[in-house]
């Protein structure tokens with residue numbers, strides 16, 4: 001599937017900057033048209049080989065409270081919760097989205113973490129996308145599909161909190177010092193339908209990520225708690 005520019009419903013006015021000190025965050029509510037978003041959600045559910053990643057903590061193995069897939073160029077190796085993930089190959093749809101983002105944002109994404117929240121019991125604990133292999137000041141482009149979920153942010157120093165409700169077809173772009181200064185999370189909620197989130201990233205080195213892996217484990221320990 002391709003997304004020719006002329007069938008998109010996005011208008012430049014739909015971009016909004018989120019005013020948070022020491023962060024650089026923009027949001028496009030309708031980055032994908034309704035049709036594109038519907039098609040993408042249906043195809044990703046069918047085409048992406050989701051797995052339930054295991055997170056290791058305190059000598060125990062727990063299942064992450066969501067399904068995930070790590071997809072990217074062969075060199076984009078990623079470490080999460082002390083597990084090393086070799087990327088699975090791009091699907092045509094994910095490759096199209098990557099190319100479109102790279103062209104529009106001027107980024108060079110080489111990978112995407114696909115998360116599937118089956119319902120409101122699936123979640124993600126507080127963390128930031130600051131794995132060493134993403135380098136300093138990473139650019140993260142997050143596309144949401146399906147049920148709207150609340151993306152919460154809090155400053156590491158406690159000085160600010162904010163949230164954005166990420167709707168079907170939206171794009172959230174985080175860059176600059178955002179990951180350095182803020183954590184983010186998706187809480188469990190009652191009665192939510194399914195949702196897929198894509199976070200496009202650029203892995204610049206496959207440095208050992210044990211420091212962050214430990215922090216991520218703690219985040220998932222919170223999220224996995226009943």
Ligand SMILES: O=C(O)CCC(=O)C(=O)O
Pocket residue numbers: 113115124129142144151166184186197199
């Ligand atoms: O589901 C979301 O909107 C956030 C996902 C996320 O933070 C991540 O994949 O690192």
Ligand SMILES: [Mn+2]
Pocket residue numbers: 127128129184
């Ligand atoms: Mn994240």
